[in-house]
Each structure stands twice: as C-alpha cells, then as structure tokens.
Amino acid sequence: MTTLRRRLVPYGLLGPGLLWLVLFFVVPMVFMGWFSLSSGSLESGWSWTWAFSNYTDAISEYSTQFGRSFLYAGAATILCLLLGYPLAYAIAFKGGRWRNLMLFAVIAPFFTTYLIRTIAWKTILADDSPVVEVLKFLQLVPQDGRVLATSAAVIAGLTYNFLPFMVLPLYASLERLDLRLLEASKDLYASARLTFLKVTLPLTAPGIVAGVLLTFIPAVGDYVNATFLGGTNQSMIGNVIQAQYLVINDYATAAALSFSLMIIIMIAVVLYIRFAGSEALMGDEEEAK
Amino acid sequence: MNLWSRIRENAVLYIGILVIFYMLAPIVVIAIFSFNDPTGKFNFEWAGFTTQYWAGAFDNEEINRSLWLSIRLAFFTSLGATILGTLIALALVRYEFFGRKAANLLIVIPIATPEVVIGAALLSLFVYASAALGFTTLLIAHIMFSISFAVIVVRSRLIGFDRRLEEAAADLGAAPLTTFFRITLPLLAPGIAGALMLTFALSVDDFVISNFNAGAEVTFPLYIFGANQRGIPVQVNVIATILFAVTIIAMTFVILQQRRAEKMVEKRADDDKKASVAIPI
C-alpha cells in the first residue's frame, strides 16, 4: 500500500458515518446553539442577542436538578457495574454453550417498549406488593414507607434500564480475554482474588470504561424513569429540559440547559478518563497499538 | 470437591443467573397479565384468567401496523448504524490520522445530548428542508442516535485485538479484503453482534425523537404511549410475550442446531479414527 493510500484509508472508513453525524447532528445542533443565545418567545419571534444570561440563569435556577441527575446517574452506574460485571463474567466463562442464550436473555426484554416494562415495575413495586412487604420485613423500607415515588425507585429504574449498556461492552472485552493468562497466573500461585485484581480487571478495563460511559452519559439526561417511577422531588434535568421545551415553549432556555448539560458531561468524561487512566473512549489509544 | 467449594467455584454463575432473573422480572409480570381478563379498559388489576387475548393476539390492526413499522425501522437502523459504527471504530482504533480527537468527540456528544433537543432540532432541519416526515426521517434520526453506541461497543472489542492474526494472513498471501472478511470480521463478531442488538433495542424503544419526526407514522412505542392514556389493550401484553418467547425459542433452536452439528463433526472424527484402526494399511 502506498503511503498516500494508507493515509486516506481512515478518512474513507470514517467518511460515511461522520458525514451522517455532521448532517443530522452537528447541523441541527448549530441551530440549537443559535437558539441558546437568543431571546424572545414563540409569539414575538426569536432574535440573536448573545444572551449568555440564558446559560447562567438556567444553571443557577436548576442547579438542584443538575446535582440530582449526576447523583442518580452515578449511583445507577455503580450498581450497573456491580451487577453487570459478574453477569458478563458468568456469561463469558461459565455460560458454556448457553452463552449466547444468556446474552440474549439480558437484552431481549428491551425489545418490548420501556413503557410496558415500567408499568410492570410499578406493579412489582406497588405499595402493598409482596416485594415491598419483604423489604419492609427486612427493615430495608420503613413500616410506613414506600418504594415507588422515591429516589430509590428512580435509581433502580435507571439501573434496570441501562444494565445492557454495561453488560455488552463488558462481555465483549471479557470474551476476548486470553484464558492462558489466567492459567499462567494460577500456575504462579496467585490467589483467585489476586488473579482477578492483577490480570482480569486491568485487561478488561477498556470494557469497564466503555460500559461506565455508555451507562452514565445517557442516564444523566434521562427523564423517563423520573417521570414514571419518581415522585415530587425526583425530577432530573432531562425532565426540566423536556418541560421547558414542550410546556413553556421557552426554546432558548431549553437549548441553554441542554448545552450546559452536554458541556458538564464532557468535562466529567474527560476527568473520568484521566482518572481511570485508560483512553478507551477518547484521545490516544496507545494500548491499541 | 465438596459442596462448599463447588458453590464458591460457581458463585459468579449464580449471581449472573440472579441478575438475569432481575432482568426478566418485568417480562414475567407482562406475561402473567397477558392472561388477565380485565373488566374494564385498564389491565393492571388481576381480574381473572382467560386465553381470549391470546386467541385474538393479532386482531388489533393498529397494534400490528405499529409493531411491524417498529420492527422494520429497528432492523434497518441496527444494520445501518452498525455498519457505519464499525467502520468508524476501525478507523479510530487502527489508524493514526489528523482530526482523530475531533472525531472521537463527535462520537460521544450525541449520547450526552438530551433526546428532546435532538428530536426538536432534527425536526427543524426536516421542516427547513421541507422533507415529508415519515419512515425516511425516522430512519435518519434513529441511525443518527445509534451510531455512537455502535462505535463504542465495537471499539471495546477492537482495542487490544491480536493483530498478529491478520499479519499472519497477509504474510500467507491473503488479499486485504480476504483478510478482513476471513479474519477481522469473525474476530469482531461478538462486538458487532452486541452493537446490532443494542442499536435494535435503542430503536425499538425510542419515543421522544420518534414523536418529533414520525409525521403520521405511528411506531410501537408511540402507540403504547398513546394507548396508555386510556388503558393499554391486553393484546399488547400478549404480543410483548410472544416477541420475547419467539426470540428466545429461535435462539435456543439455533444453539441446539449448532450443538448437533458439533456432535456430528465429533462423531465423524471418531468414526474416522475407528475406521482407520479397523483397516490397517
């Protein structure tokens, strides 16, 4: 292959996908960016006024919901990792011939609409349901307490809904793990725990990083779980944006809130990747070469 | 091996199975209520057992239409998004090139964007283009928000990929395309399968963005959302259960076929061995 051709290959591979994203994401977002710095209303029209106050107002007004969104999404991500890693591990190494079926069982429920599943969860977690009675018996829920319409219900809903986003990349990286490395570690008299911590975990780090980001990022902007499973003090920033856009028709504030959310998420992602020490998602992929 | 150590050995499997039960819990409830015989229009109080809705599972023309639309849409979305996403993932992992960081950023940002904003912004674009809203606009939107997920899933498989296999193929004189189809693609298969499933699920589940860009088309989630206003018909539970059962049964069937094929191969190998023993040359 000539050098020039070799240099052009990545652009050829990127081309179609990125073109799609540029046309149908970047361009509409430029339009939204225009809105986010405009002032006006549906009745009087909108005009570009460099209204940076849209951003400061939006963030200060809804700082509670911003904080809550990150808290809920963070909690759900940790839960997803705690539930998802053993599951992905079991599928990859203990599933045997049923591996694909187990994988499918994880994602098949998601082929039915979230609304039906959420209604099912509401039935399972209703105030006098057996599940809640058991939780009360175990003192996990106070006697006069409830599960639905609480923060716990929203976090549980987020966890349930985003678990496949965690399991799939984890599975993809676990499945690729070279079992000989684990045997080598065993042969060298490392305990199972040590093998896991020193071999399995680091080798599956890209999967963990991808899973965490795939879970956390969409969970922060989610509004469905708070709408259906939350109560009066569980609104997330996604709910606010939804309402600003649809109920108040304040497109400027909705756009400013969205861009603020995107910027905060990007900062969090960059920090996380620095901290996690892996560059699986952005920047250089040294380990890939 | 005593019982305790066996339990310890397989603890992770038991946890995994418990998590699968957790994933399936709502499906179980949905399936139970597909046999409910509600006295009114709402199907969330147990009122008695009936199979009448199973008998007439596909009687509701509107449900069928919306379901078929959603399945078609999800099929093409997962195909399109996974192809585009895999190509991007290959470029990002395999090549060093100018603008890679920008490309990486462009992959992550759509996931971080609230759905209502994507939906509304896309609609503005379509209106500006005076494109008729319908299947095409839905497909454009769905592929758009699915690409990033496909890229990330495929990429987590690609990183740390053993390139020596490809190099070996090349050394043995395989053409680049042959290497790609015979070596790269099979090794990537789990990642691609994951991306296909995830994007299919994303598409089949989307409400907000579809609501903005569907025009007069009604996808399955749009139908459910509407029906929820005045009571979801029991048929919806039946169809959800059937969908789930069919996919699982089909999957089991494929796996059993594979097993049989494997056994045949093993058996033939055994026979060959016996034969070779029986007829000394």
Next chain:
Amino acid sequence: MTNAKEKRPFMKVAIAAAGLVAALTIAACGSTGGTDNTDVPTAQGGKASGTLNISNWPLYIDEETVNDFEKKTGIKVNYTEDVNSNTDFFGKVQPLLSNGDSGGRSILVVTDWMSQKMWDLGYLQKLDPNELTTVFDNLIPSLQDPAFDPGRGYSIPWQSGMTGLVVRTDLAPDIKSVNDLFDPKYKGKVTMLDELRDSAALVMKGDGVDPTEASTEEWLAAVDKVKQAKEDGQIRRFTGNDYVQDLAKGDVVAAIGWSGDAVQAQADNPNIEYIQPEQGCILWSDNMSIPVGAPNSPAAYEFMNYVYEPENQAQIVEYVNYISPVKGVKEILQKKDPALAESDLIFPSEEFLSKCSNQTSPPGDEAQKKEVENAWLSVVEG
C-alpha cells in the same frame, strides 16, 4: 404529502442542512419572525371528495364511525391517533405550522387552551359557518360562546369533560372538597395533574377564587399552596393520565383527575369514583380545528358535520364515555343504553355543573403568563 416531496428526501435534507448553516450564519444578527393571526385564511368549502387526514387522541372514537363515514361519502380517511398530550403534540407540529405546513393534516383535535394558543399564533384557519350547518344546528347552547372563541370561529368541540376529584371511596370516603386533598391523614397518598390549567385552577376554587376571573397574584397564590403541600410530602406525584393506575392499586387514594377516566376505571374497580368537588369542577373541551396549510378542507367540513348528526354522535359517545357537545344524543342512548344516558358524568345536569368554571389560561400579558407558568414548572419539576 405529495409524491414529489417523497423523492430522495435524504439528498434533499443533506442539501438543506448545508443551506441551513449558511442561512444561520447570515441570519446570526437577525431574528426569526414571530407570528400572529392577523391574516389567517378561511378554510374553503365546496364539494367533498379525496383523502382526509385527521389527528386525534388515542381511543377517542369507536371502531365503526370512520368506516361508516367513508362508505357514506366516498372520502378516504387516514385517522391517526397521534395526539398524546397537548404539549407533546404542539412540540411536534409547531415547526411545521409556523412554516404554513400542516403535515398533511386537515383536522386536528386539541384542548381549549391549546386551540386558543394555536389560533393566537396564526396556526388555525377560520371556519365558514355556512359550511357547518349541521354542527351549528346541533351544538349544545352552553358550548356555543366560550370566552376563548365566541361564536366558534375556529374550534368545534369534539368531546368535553370535567376536571375534579377521582377518589377511592373505600379508602378515602370523606373526600368531598378540593381542600380535603390537603388533609394530613392522606399524606403521600394524593396526586395532582401536572397541568397548571387543571390543578392550580381547581385548587384556586377550593379557596373560593373563580379561575376565569383570577388575577396573576391569585394564580401564583394557588401555585404556592401546591408547592407547600409538595414540600410537606402531601403530594405523591404530579401525573398525566397514569394516575388511574395508582388509584387502582391503592397506592393513591385521591387524585385530581378527569371524569372520563373515572367512568372507564369504574369498570375495573367500582370503588374508583369521580367526586364533583363541593366547589365545582373545571370544564373543558377538546376541539376540532383546520390548521393552516390543510389540504382538502371541504372534506374536513363534511366530517365535522357528520359527527354532529345525533345518531352518529351517539355511536361515538357510547364508546368514549365523555360529555357530548351534540343535542339529542341522550334521547337516542336512552333507548340503546339507559344506564349510560342516566350518568351525570356523560350527560351532566345543569345542577351538577352549576359551580363549575370553564378551563382558562392565566391572565395578563406574555410576561405575566410566563411568570405563572414558570412558577408552576418549578413546582412540578422541583
């Protein structure tokens, strides 16, 4: 939707995307036009034929009416149930309507305040009363001159309903007034609708204020009262239609809700009852309108007239169980389904409605309206 438009939409959108960026760059210092209704056209009448596209709420019509209409008139109807909520629907049609495009719809059905909002923005056409003789012959007098559209210049009622109390009478037998929702013994067992014009207005009536006459301050006071109750943990959730599920399960014992829901939920659980608040209810209608850019308005007129024939209307009412805006339906149903004809929720007596007020938006100029709406939003999404 014409065939020409459907050709190669992908390329078209791609080209337009480039154009949009260019236009935005140029327009960066300008503004997008606001809209008003000074020059909206009157929907043309004439001989009806062709295809008619209708957008209505889900399960808001029986299964036969559309077929019967097609058979009788030869008009092909595409009846789409894509109005899930006023706000969601507005969000998705607004960019079209502001462009003078109805997305192919000739009739859309939204609630009073949304009809008014669309009219104020110039998104609806004027109706020609000469084309709607059956409608005006049969429209009940109480709905002929609503404050937002006197004489029905752009909106024709589809069905009406009441916002009041929906109660589990076995679990909360003593709830009779709006103020009982604030009783501490029902803490965490009460829900309210997330809609300002329903919930805040009803709460206001509890304090003896008539929402149709209320000032901005009175609206804000009502919002504040709800806010207080929310902070005390009195209110479990703010809901859309899904409050009925909570009631059926007993997670909630009393809710601000709609009469039609209660009629339908009674079939599931006879203890779910609509209670007319001592202070009266909020009355609303969903209305048919012809949007700007609507094709085939003669067929739209034909359909409106058709559903205003009492016989045809009775068929719809029997199925949807809301209040009918058409005269003579009760008499027909007395023969077909006497129980339905006697229900106060479907054919309410004047006495039953005596204290009710029509649904209305907060008063004042744009800024004042926005103040109330924002205050409500920060309660609901707090």
